[in-house]
Amino acid sequence: MCADTPDYKDTLTLPKTDFPMRAGLPKREPEWLDRWEKIGVYDRLREKEGRTPFILHDGPPYANGHLHIGHALNKTIKDMIVRSHQMMGHDSRYVPGWDCHGLPIEWKIEEKYREKGQDKDQVDVIDFRQECRRFAEGWIDIQRDEFKRLGITGNWADPYLTMDFHAERVIAEEFMKFLMSGTLYQGSKPVMWSPVEQTALAEAEVEYHDKESFTIWVKFAVATDGELQGAHVVIWTTTPWTIPSNKAVVYGEDISYGLYEVTDTPEECWANTGDRYLLADKLAADVFARARLDDGMWRRVRDVTSDELSGLSLKHPLAGAEGSGGEWDDLRDFRAADFVTDEEGTGFVHCAPSHGMEEFELYRDLGMLEQVITYNVMDDGSFREDLPFFGGKRILREKAKKGDWEGDANAAVISKLTEVGGLLARGKIKHSYPHSWRSKAPVIYRNTPQWFAAIDRPVGDGQDEHGRTIRERALKSINELVKFTPASGQNRLRSMMETRPDWVLSRQRAWGVPLTCFTKKGALPTDPDFLLRDPVVNARIVEAFEAEGADAWYKPDAKARFLGKNYDPEDWEQVFDILDVWFDSGSTHAFVLRDRADGTPDGIADVYLEGTDQHRGWFHSSLLQACGTKGRAPYRNVVTHGFTLDEKGNKMSKSLGNTIVPEEVVKQYGADILRLWVAQTDYMADQRIGPEILKGVADSYRRLRNTMRFMLGALAHFDESDRIQPAQMPELERWVLHRVAELDQVVRDGYARFDFQGVFQALFNFATVELSAFYFDIRKDALYCDGADSDRRKSALTVLDILFHRLTTWLAPVLVFTMEEVWLERFPGEGSSVHLVDFPDTPADWSDTDLAAKWADVRRVRRVVTAALEVQRREKVIGASLEAAPVVHVDAGTKAILDTVNFDDICITSGIRVTTDPSPAEAFRLPEVEGVGVVFEKAEGEKCQRCWKILPDVGRHAHDGVCGRCDAALG
The missing domain is CATH 3.30.2320.20 (Class I aminoacyl-tRNA synthetases (RS))
Structure with missing residues (x-):
């Protein structure tokens, strides 16, 4: 530019905005949270009339610790569903809730007593329960603030708590429906039992980890006269502690068995030359190898038929042992069973029906339970004190030692079997084994009296459109009434429901809702009058619970108070087991969806969303509970997400130092970056997160923020009078409108299908590739350099306004803070918020495929x-x-x-x-x-000093150094 050439910068319509390039989210996000609370955004949305309700029912987190990354993922997905459906025209209500009862909280309170050397059982039960309540209340307040900091919208002022008095009343009331319908019964069967926590566990409370177990090959001598007398049937087990409870051995009718003889032995071997063993042919070589017998040291004598086996009886290896007191002298039952295979072991299975479900069911169906059930193992996993050789020995330690829970019971059993010559071989095996997800200790199968809900027994009179039994109703719901996202969830839940046993409802703890029922003294569980079924008694109980909570059950006068004058308290036992906490959370549809004003009239939610583990957890228990009380599933959609791993795909653990804490991400980047990570990931599979991944997310955010900043800068010059109708726009603008029409459908369909990754990816590519790198890049010239009356410029501004309203609302369910910031930059009114508006309607005629x-x-x-x-x-x-x-x-x-x-x-x-x-x-x-x-x-040509184009006509117009277009714009 020559010295005398004018500076045309001030004649350009340059972008104008205070919207900062740097977001400063960690500092600014709390300001928006305060603003939303001040203007009452959630409540104002509820005031919108004539909208169809949409209810996502919150699966309650447990109130006992700070949030982890899984919580953040879960609640953010829920929030995106709630917000997007609200902005698509629904009345999308969200009531957050908490699971407050149960062992983890009780365990924490017990720890306090243990540290003081006090016995929890010596503390008044109501005082103890009140301590548990206060503990839960403290964590609810902490977690509520942590959830709100993530931008989660909802009725935070009035959440639901399973320990609220009304909730405890309804949980008891729902339990009583099982009582009155005939599906409740008391039975004795093996259940998963935690010796450490001394309570039964549900399948959902169990997780599987690798465990190293002892494995032994045990000899049972044939006692029957004949050619096989003196031979040994060999069994294999990974639970030596169950051998003292052995009552039988079973075989498979279709398995090929043989009689084998030892012909030679090496040193350090428990077999003797001439010993004879009955083994499955397919497994014999492996068994002898375990016994350190090489090929050539044993031979197969002959076949042993199923008919021959059926005539045998066996001796327990401890039979006749000195000091046994005759404990194991009775002959062991020996029969065929269809669960025996020759895939591993020996082809024979030792049966301790008190500690194995298949064996229990076998002898139950034979009517022989009384002969085979033992009570050798106590609540704490120790053998009964008077059990010969093993009294007081523990299956597990009371506390783990360097991660090892192994007690002294297995070693004692192995030692005794060795002493009496009952072992053929021993070893160790690493296998997947059930552990309590709370204490992380292994669990055992143990026969105990428990309360069950029968899932194959007719519910009441069995007259229901969805089926006669709980299982029938559940399967119909899965197959016909519920949509699963992803679709694989249907098969997963169906397969579980097809094979699951009766529901164990009882727990032997103190903090929870009790099983509000009475049993008649002296009556057997099979007697018709064993359980008291009286609606008047039930009504007294629920009335008391509504006013006083479940503590009313534990007051000294509770039995007489609830039984009333029609029953003598001396004739009845009050049940003090508490309900499985999964029954609590499974009942939430009743006291949240059905009973609250912000619930739903039919008590059915549009969506339940949780992690894939909840197919055997909350989805499962809610389905069982609702099918038992209302006949069908309490949800129309089940959506599941995967688990969160570190950047390398490893499971997160504190010991590995690879955990990502939501609070730390929020402090460094802001909650919107965490939310954006959720939107960018395929949450239905396992996701990865870590420092490098978060850097990439932050970069995506920066690019998107720049797109919004460009629009804000240009729209500072937009006036409603500048609006141009699409028919008068240039083709480029009409092409953008076509893309808007396409995206409107993508966004609405994607949000309706809970496909946030698909929605965000489409919007991100549109904003950064089609807009920033294409349309904006092209139209900068017109926006900056065209004259004020240019239709091309006005068309571009009109399109930018259209884009602004759609991008801010379309992205608002994901980037709740940033889109609010963008919105307020243009519409800064006191009550203004992007979260108060809906997605704009998009005219169909904007679509132009040609x-x-x-x-x-x-x-x-x-x-x-x-x-x-x-x-x-x-x-x-x-x-x-x-x-x-x-x-x-x-x-x-x-x-x-x-x-x-x-x-x-x-x-x-x-x-x-x-x-x-x-x-x-x-x-x-x-x-x-x-x-x-x-x-x-x-x-x-020359460079135009205003628009910088190089054109032949520059310098030939009234204004120095400009092209014809710029000369006209200068007037």
């Missing part, structure tokens, strides 16, 4: 031009694309298309020539774009 096809061709050619110019820029031939005026070689059809658009503007060059001449050899080409060649040429 125009879209044409502009796909335009953009295809533009890609080649842009790439060709980038080569020149890298080689320092030019500094900017406006210095170029390339020649573009295309076919006639493409030329006809390009001749109808300002292709030089589209390519951001000062000039361009499109020709059908054959491309010269030196032309630039892209392999993936056929039929396009670009020959670089520099633009001719």
Whole structure:
């Protein structure tokens, strides 16, 4: 520019905005939280009338610790569902809740007593329960603040708690429906038992970890007279502690068995030459190898048929042992069973029906339980004190020692078997084994009296449109009434429901809702009058619970108070087991969905969403509970997410130091970055997170923020009077509107299907590729340099306004803080919020597939031009694309298309020539774009000092140093 050339900068319409490039989210997000609370956003949304309710029912987290990354993932997905459905026109209500009863809290309170050397059982039960309540209340307040900090919307002022008095009343009331319908019964069967926590566990309370176990090959001598007398049936087990409870051995009728004889023995071997063993043929070689007998040291004598086996009886290996007191002298039962295989072990299975469900069911069906059930193992996993040789020995330690829970019971049993010559071999095996998810200690199967809900017994009179039994109703719900996302969840839950046993409802603890029932003294569980079924008694109980909570059950006068004058308290036992906490959370549909004003009239939620583990947890227990009380599933959609791993795909653990704590991410980046990570991931599978991944998320956020900032800067100059109707817009703007119409459908369909990754990916690509790198790049010139009355400029501003309203609302369910910031930059009113508006309706006539096809061709050619110019820029031939005026070689059809658009503007060059001449050899080409060649040429003329285009007419107008377009804009 010459010294006397005017500075035209002030004549440009440059972007104007205070929206900062740097977000500063950790500092600013709390300000928006305070603002939303002040203006009452959640309550104002509830005031919108005539909207269809949409209810996502919250699966309650447990109130006993700070949030982990799984909590953040879970609650953020829920929040996106709630917010997106609200903005699609629903009344999308969300009541957060907490699971408050149960062992983890009770365990914490017990620890306090143990530290003081006190016995929890000596503390008044109501005082103890009150301590548990206070503990839960403290964590609820902490977790509520942590959830709110993540931008989670909901009725935080009035959440649901399973320990609220009304909730405890309804849980008891729902239990009584099982009592009154005949599905409740007391039975004795093996259940998963935690010796450490001294209570039964549900399947959902168990997780599987690798465990090293003792494994032994035990000899049971044939006692029956005949050729096989003195031979030994060999069993294999990984639970030596169950041998003292052995009552039988079983075999498979279709398995090939043989009689084998030891012909030679090495040193240090428990077998003797001449010993004879009955083994499955398929497994014999492996068994002898375990016994250190090489090939050639044993031989197969002959076949042993199933008929021959059926006539045998066996001796327990401890039979006749000195000091045994005759404990094991009775002959052991020996019969066929269909669960025996020859895949591993010996082909024979030792049966301790008190500690194995298959064995229990076998002898139950035979009517022989009384003969085979033992009570050798106590609540703490120790053997009864009077059990010979093993009294007081423990299966597990009271506390783990360097991660090892192994007690002294297994070693004692193995030692005694060795002493009496009952072992053929021993070893160790590493296998997947059930552990309590709370204490992380192994569990055992143990026969104890428990309360069950029968899932194959008719419910009441069995008259229900969805089925007669709980199982039938559950399967119908799964197959016909519920949609699963992902679809694989249906098969997962169905397979569990098809094979699950009766529901163990009772727990031997103190903190929870008791099983509010009475049993008749002296009656057997099978007697018709064993359980008291009286609606008047039930009504007294629930009335007391409503006023006083479940503590009412534990007051000294409770039995007489509830039984009333019609029953003598001396004739009845009050049950003090508490309900499985999964029954608590499974009942939430009743006291949240059904009973609350912000619930739903039919007590059915539109969505339940949790992790995949909840197919055997909350989804499962809610289905069982609701099918037992209302006949069908309490949900219409079940959505599941995977687990969160570190960047390398490893499970997170404190010991590995690879955990990501939500609070730390929020402090460093802000909650919106964490929410954006959720939106970018395929949450239905396992996800990964870590420092490098979060850096990438932050970069995506920065690019998106720049897109929004560009719009805000340009729209500072937009006035409603500038609005141009689509029919009068240039094709480029109408192409953008077409893409908006397409995206509107993508966004609505995606949010309706809970596909946040799909929605965000579509919006991110649109914002950063189609807008920032294409449309905005092209229209900067018109926005900055065109005159105020330019229809092209007004069209661009109109489109930017349309884009603003859609992008801010479409992205608001994900980036709740940032889109609020963007919105308030334009609409800063006191009660203004992007979260108070809906997605704008998009006219159907914006869609123009013919125009879209044409502009796909335009953009295809533009890609080649842009790439060709980038080569020149890298080689320092030019500094900017406006210095170029390339020649573009295309076919006639493409030329006809390009001749109808300002292709030089589209390519951001000062000039361009499109020709059908054959491309010269030196032309630039892209392999993936056929039929396009670009020959670089520099633009001719002078540089316009206002728009920077290089044109021949610069300097020939009234205003110095400008082109004709700029001269006209200057007036």
